[in-house]
Each structure stands twice: as C-alpha cells, then as structure tokens.
Amino acid sequence: MAADDVTRCPFDFSEGLEFDPSLAELMARGSPTRIALPYGDADAWLVTGFEQVRRVTVDPRFSRAAIVGADFPRMTPRPIVSPESINVVDPPRSSRLRRLAAQAFTQDHADRMRARIALLADGLLEEMAAQGPPADLVRHLADRLPEQTVFDLLGIPRADWPLTQHRLHLLLGTGAGGGERAASAKSTLRAYFLDLVRRRRQVPGDDLISALAAAEDGTDTLDDQELAVMALTLTLSGVDTATCQISNIAYVLLTRPELTDELRGGRRSLPDVLHELLRVIPFRKGVGIPRVALEDVVLDGVRIRAGEYVHVSYLAANRDPARYPRPHDLDPDRPAVPHMTFGWGGHRCVAVPLALTELEVAIGGLLARFPGLRLAVPARELRWDTETIRRFPVALPVAW
Numbered sequence: 180m181a182a183d184d185v186t187r188c189p190f191d192f193s194e195g196l197e198f199d200p201s202l203a204e205l206m207a208r209g210s211p212t213r214i215a216l217p218y219g220d221a222d223a224w225l226v227t228g229f230e231q232v233r234r235v236t237v238d239p240r241f242s243r244a245a246i247v248g249a250d251f252p253r254m255t256p257r258p259i260v261s262p263e264s265i266n267v268v269d270p271p272r273s274s275r276l277r278r279l280a281a282q283a284f285t286q287d288h289a290d291r292m293r294a295r296i297a298l299l300a301d302g303l304l305e306e307m308a309a310q311g312p313p314a315d316l317v318r319h320l321a322d323r324l325p326e327q328t329v330f331d332l333l334g335i336p337r338a339d340w341p342l343t344q345h346r347l348h349l350l351l352g353t354g355a356g357g358g359e360r361a362a363s364a365k366s367t368l369r370a371y372f373l374d375l376v377r378r379r380r381q382v383p384g385d386d387l388i389s390a391l392a393a394a395e396d397g398t399d400t401l402d403d404q405e406l407a408v409m410a411l412t413l414t415l416s417g418v419d420t421a422t423c424q425i426s427n428i429a430y431v432l433l434t435r436p437e438l439t440d441e442l443r444g445g446r447r448s449l450p451d452v453l454h455e456l457l458r459v460i461p462f463r464k465g466v467g468i469p470r471v472a473l474e475d476v477v478l479d480g481v482r483i484r485a486g487e488y489v490h491v492s493y494l495a496a497n498r499d500p501a502r503y504p505r506p507h508d509l510d511p512d513r514p515a516v517p518h519m520t521f522g523w524g525g526h527r528c529v530a531v532p533l534a535l536t537e538l539e540v541a542i543g544g545l546l547a548r549f550p551g552l553r554l555a556v557p558a559r560e561l562r563w564d565t566e567t568i569r570r571f572p573v574a575l576p577v578a579w
Contacts, residue, residue: 185213185222190254190465193565195558196427198461198498198507202227206495210479214490216465219252223469223488224481227495229502229519231479235470235491236524243526244269245471252488254465254568256358259350259415261369263408266468270525279401280409280529282394283387289532292332296537299327300544308548312578313555316545317426321575324541325421329414332533334379334386343368347418348567368414373407387413413530419569421534423462425541426571430561431456431509432542433554433577438511443546452511453538458497458518459509464568466490468526493519549579 192199205212211224211231226235235241247262260266265276300320307319326344335343346364376388380403383389391406401409432439441447469488476483483489496519498506503516521528528534545552555576562573 185215188214188225188465189217191565192464193563193570195561195563196430196460196570199464199494202465202492202495203498206492206498211481211483211489214252216252216254216490218250218254218256219488220250221252221488223252223490224483225466226478226489226491227499228479229496229499232491232493232496232519233523234478235489236522236526238476239270240473240476241470241489242269242473243267243468243470245473246469246488249471251469251471252490253469255350255361257361257365259361259365260468261365261408261411263404264412265409265529266412266526273525275396275399276401276405276409277525277529278396279394279399280391283390284530284532286532288390289536292533293536293540295331296324296328296540297544299331300324300540303327304544304548313576314578316429316575316577317572318574320541320545321422321426321429321571324425325537326418328421328537329417332387333375333410333414334384334388335375339371343371343414344418347415350415365411368411369407372410372414373403376403376406376410416528417530417534417537420462421537421541423569423571424457424460424538426575427460427462428453428456428538428542429545430558430572430575431460432546433552433575434558435509436553439546439552441511443550447511449539449543450535451515453535453542454515454518455509455511455513457520457538458503459507460520460570461494462520462570463494464570466492493522496523549577551579552577553579 186205188201190199190201192201205225206227211226213222214225215222226232244267247267265273265280268276303320303323307314326340330340330343346368349360349364376392379388379392383392388406388410391401391409394401442449442452469490472483472485472487472489474485500506521531555578561575564571564573
C-alpha cells in the first residue's frame with residue numbers, strides 16, 4: 180500500500196458532540212481504508228459499515244489476542260488494555276471467561292443493585308441541591324457516580340477511592356509524555372486488585388469481586404490473576420463510559436427541552452430514549468482495540484493480508500445509513516434496532532445490564548429531583564475534554 184493511500188487520523192476532534200468530520204469522510208469511502216494513528220509502529224485498516232464491522236467482530240480470522248506484545252496502532256502512548264484482559268482474549272478462552280463473568284451481570288443481579296446505585300445517586304443529587312444553583316453537573320454527578328458505583332460494587336474501601344480514580348485517569352490520557360505514568364498506574368492498579376481479590380477469597384462480602392470469585396461452570400472458576408484483571412477492566416470500562424455518557428446525555432437533554440418535557444410527562448420511555456441517545460452520541464474519539472488478520476481475508480473487495488491490523492469503528496457503525504435511516508438525527512421514535520455502543524460479538528461488554536441500570540438511575544433521578552433544570556451558561560461557552568480519548572463536557576453548569 181503506497182504511503183499516499185494512508186490517511187493520517189489523530190481523531191482529536193473535540194467540538195461538542197458533533198460527529199468527527201475525518202471519521203465521516205472515511206465512512207463515505209465505503210470499503211475498508213488505511214489509516215495511521217498517533218502511536219504504534221504500523222498502519223491499520225479501518226472498517227466503518229455496520230455489516231462490515233459485525234463481520235469482523237464475529238470472524239475468528241481476526242484476532243484481538245494477536246496484538247499482545249505488539250506495538251499496535253492506537254490512540255494513547257501506552258496500551259490501556261491489559262494483555263490478560265477479557266477484551267484481548269479470543270474464543271474459546273474468552274467464551275469461558277465471559278460465561279463465568281456473566282453470572283455476576285445478569286439482569287436480575289443488576290435489578291438488585293439498583294437500590295445501591297440509587298442511594299449513591301440520591302446522596303450526590305442532594306449535595307448538589309444543598310449547594311444551590313449554579314452547580315456543575317459533571318463535578319456533582321457525572322464524575323462521581325460512576326466511580327462511586329464501580330468502587331462500591333467491587334468493594335473497594337472508601338479510603339482508596341481518590342487514589343484509584345487518579346490512577347484510572349492516567350491510563351486514559353493521550354499526551355505523549357504520559358506513557359511512563361500510565362504504565363506505572365496500570366501496574367499499581369493490577370497489584371492492588373490482586374491483593375483485593377485474595378482478601379475477598381478469605382472473607383467474601385456483598386460485592387462483585389466476591390460474586391465473580393463464587394462464579395463457577397461445573398468445576399471451572401476464575402483464578403486470582405483472571406479476577407484481578409477483570410476487576411481492573413470493569414473499573415476502567417465502568418468509570419470511563421458512564422462518566423462520559425451521563426454528562427453527554429444530560430447535555431443533550433438540556434439542549435432539547437421538548438424531549439426532556441416528554442420524559443418528565445411520561446410521554447416517552449426513558450429506557451427507549453436512552454438507547455437512541457447511546458446510538459447517536461460519539462462518547463469517545465477514534466477507535467479502540469484493533470484485531471490482527473490471521474490469514475488473508477477479502478472484505479468488500481479489499482484484500483486484508485495476514486498480519487495486518489484492523490480497527491473497527493463502533494461510532495461509524497452506529498451512523499450507518501444502510502441500517503439507520505437519517506442516521507445523524509436523534510429520533511426518539513426510531514424503531515428499536517440493536518446498536519454497537521457496547522461492542523458486538525464476542526467482545527460485547529458483559530456488564531451492559533449494570534451500565535444501563537446506572538444510566539437510568541442517574542438520568543431518571545436528575546429529571547425527578549430538578550424539574551426546572553437548565554443550562555446556566557450558553558451551550559457555546561461549554562468546554563469539552565481535549566486530554567483523553569473521551570468526549571464529554573469538562574463542566575456542565577446548571578441552574579433550576
């Protein structure tokens with residue numbers, strides 16, 4: 180592939196929740212295209228169409244495990260994902276891990292956790308109300324609820340919450356100088372979770388680590404290392420995604436008062452609206468974890484050769500006009516069709532029931548507690564994150 184056939188894509192677009200124009204341009208090309216990312220020693224193919232992304236995610240000829248130990252193309256100075264994470268394990272081993280982990284993330288389990296999440300959310304919203312307007316919704320709710328929820332559900336002692344959150348933030352940075360700090364943070368977090376797992380083995384509690392430790396499939400269970408990496412993965416995913424989505428969903432509702440009124444009046448179902456919001460909101464920048472072609476594969480007439488990297492864009496797949504008419508429109512009346520915000524295939528997030536429960540509690544509680552909620556500044560004055568791979572407002576001043 181000639182150098183001029185490769186599109187350099189830093190994917191650093193951070194203007195509100197507008198769709199990244201460079202990604203939109205790549206989508207318009209149709210077939211897989213070649214891209215170069217800020218870090219890594221090779222280029223990659225980018226796949227954007229919904230059906231093409233689906234095919235890559237379920238085709239065993241594309242391996243995530245093959246990236247382990249490689250300087251693969253990525254958005255951050257150091258890889259965020261741990262080599263032993265469920266996110267970079269291929270079937271059949273990943274099927275085993277997912278089968279065991281799923282026992283702690285059933286809908287029934289999420290429903291039982293709802294009261295704990297609601298208690299945390301109510302406390303944060305009460306603090307915001309006590310302070311009075313204007314108040315920063317990001318600082319009071321979006322930043323704190325996801326981390327408190329994950330930390331509480333995993334059984335992390337409260338005294339450890341601030342340092343754990345700081346280390347997680349170091350892993351998500353995109354600056355070139357953050358590589359060593361990110362590597363140190365990941366190593367420290369993994370050691371911390373390994374120690375926590377061993378303590379829960381000795382004295383189980385009412386927490387997710389204890390539930391995962393008790394999960395079994397016949398005689399098969401998760402060992403300590405698998406549990407520690409899974410706890411780190413869940414913490415990263417839970418804090419990262421939920422923080423962005425609570426902020427972003429609140430922003431969209433604050434700038435669409437007619438939709439907010441319909442939700443408050445019961446004319447719209449919050450779970451249904453949330454799925455459309457999750458589909459259309461670009462909550463992160465660029466792409467995540469690539470795959471490696473284990474053999475030559477022809478995809479839409481393009482030959483992807485063995486050993487080449489392939490990135491899929493769930494953001495682009497969620498905007499595919501072949502699957503979603505008027506894909507860039509937020510349409511609460513859109514017929515329910517599964518989206519890819521939580522991934523697809525063998526690497527779809529196992530904690531989806533918990534994630535959706537947290538979003539329902541956070542947004543539902545916010546709308547109920549503050550019926551006159553509105554932005555305290557013009558939307559154009561909001562600042563958006565430019566330091567990580569995430570897309571969210573740095574602050575969201577509100578009044579009521």
